[in-house]
Amino acid sequence: MGISSSHTENGIIEVTVDIPPVNAIPARGWFELAETITYAGRxxxxxxxxxxAEGRGFCAGVDIKEIQRTPGHEALIAANRGCAKAFAAVYDCEVPVIAAVNGFCLGGGIGLVGNADVIVASDDATFGLPEVDRGALGAATHLARLVPQHLMRTLYYTARNISAQALHHHGSVYDVVPREQLDDAAREIAKEIAKKDPTVIRAAKEAINGIDPQRVHTSYRYEQGFTFELNLTGVSDHARQAFLDGNHARQANDG
Known part of the structure; x- marks a missing residue:
């Protein structure tokens, strides 16, 4: 469990997130993920x-429990920096990155997927930024790479989710398949890319990033400044705790 990587055939490297129960990644996990992806590309x-990812969903974002149980702002700063590193690692990876999304993709998961080169998703996959409900901001930069501007704003302000099928309609998700076929679908695209001249593909990745109209690293860090500002006011702490208390109440009722 945790963050792992494995080499498959023809130069394809699979990086897997497996942090039960919902792949909410702690601060050190974001740094580990960044390092793993960077080394894979090199x-x-x-x-x-x-x-x-393994488990119920692709990623539930940052580990809110870690932030709440850590005094001061140390965990928040670490999570912010870790997310920035991981998102940048996907974007700057020297070879194309294919995101294979199963189940829920929330918060920081949007940052990873929004910076990927190709996205395939299971037919039960949903994507969303619940940030405003948690007293935070961030990853609008990456959501804007998945949907048109006004839809991004609507999803961001309402914290609603959007389906893989809808993203396929908008062209950001390349393919939607039954969950049991997700890994195979990602590997088929990977194999097709892997057959190309690797020098050309690496140059293509660098060239495409170079003509990108949006400076994703800068815009995301700008967003994070507002997140920290909200934390200084105490708004974020109350929002996170309300979310955790609501989860505990729901679990008690289910039990």
């Missing part, structure tokens, strides 16, 4: 990286 034998 491997001279690598041609494609597949970012995938």
């Amino acid at each position: 491997d001279p034998e690598a041609r494609v990286v597949i970012l995938r």
Whole structure:
């Protein structure tokens, strides 16, 4: 469990997130994920990286419990910096990154997927930024890469989710398949890319990033400044605790 990587055939490297129960990634996990993806891209034998997850969903974002139980702002700063590193690692990876999204993709998961080169998703996948409900801001930069501007704003302000099928309609998700076929679908695309000249593909990745109209690293860090500001006011702490208390109440009722 945790963050792992494995080499498959033809220079395809799979990076897997497996942090039960919902793949809410703690601060150190974001840094580990960034390092794993960066090293995968630097491997001279690598041609494609597949970012995938085990469990109920792709990613539930940051570990809110970690932030709440840590005095002061140390955990928040670490999570902010870790997310920025992980998102940047996907974007700057020297080879294309394919995100294979199962189940829920929330918060920081949007940052990872929004910076990927190719997205495939299971037919039960949903995507969303619940940030405003948690007293935080961030990853609008990455959501804006998945949907048109006004839809991004609507989803952001309402904290609503959007389905994989809807993102396929908008062209950001390349393919939607039954969950049991998700890994195979990602690997098929990876194999197709891996057959290309690796020098050309690496140059293509760098060139495409170079013509990107949005400076994703800068805009995301700008968003994070407002997150920290909200934390200084105490608004974020109350919102996070209300979310955790609501979860505990729901679990008690289910029990």
